[in-house]
Amino acid sequence: MNDAVTKPKTKVRTKVEHPRLYKVILVNDDFTPRDFVVMVLKGEFRMTEDEAYKVMITAHKLGVCVVAVFTRDVAETKATRATDAGRAKGYPLLFTTEPEN
Numbered sequence: 001m002n003d004a005v006t007k008p009k010t011k012v013r014t015k016v017e018h019p020r021l022y023k024v025i026l027v028n029d030d031f032t033p034r035d036f037v038v039m040v041l042k043g044e045f046r047m048t049e050d051e052a053y054k055v056m057i058t059a060h061k062l063g064v065c066v067v068a069v070f071t072r073d074v075a076e077t078k079a080t081r082a083t084d085a086g087r088a089k090g091y092p093l094l095f096t097t098e099p100e101n
Contacts, residue, residue, distance in 0.1 A: 021100040022075035024067045024082075026059040032091040034060070040093065041067065044082045069100055 024045075026037070034056055041052035045068055059065035070078065079095040086093025 019071045021069050022072050022097045023069050023100050024075050024079050025096045025098065026055060026065050026067050027094040027096060028059045028063050028065075029092045029094065032086055032093045036086070036089065036091060037093065040082050040085050044078055044085070067095065072097075 026041075037056045037059075038049065038052040041047045041055055042049065045052075047055065055065050055067055068078070069075070075097045079097050082095045083093060
């Protein structure tokens with residue numbers, strides 16, 4: 001007879017946590033030219049002309065518009081670079097970030 005003790009094998013499953021996502025938000029102002037906003041959206045967020053125009057118009061009509069969603073570092077970097085592009089030209093262009101729900 002076999003007196004060997006067998007242990008049940010347990011599998012360890014590691015949960016991979018996805019990084020929290022952040023929204024980049026364009027805040028409307030009445031001073032930055034529309035063409036400049038479209039140019040920044042195309043350059044920093046790699047949007048087409050039509051996509052950038054739609055985002056700009058939505059922000060114009062509603063006051064704010066979500067531009068894109070990224071991980072925190074990427075969102076903050078893009079928002080800062082886009083805001084700085086406006087400031088370099090003397091415009092009050094503002095992009096902010098906030099956590100996505």
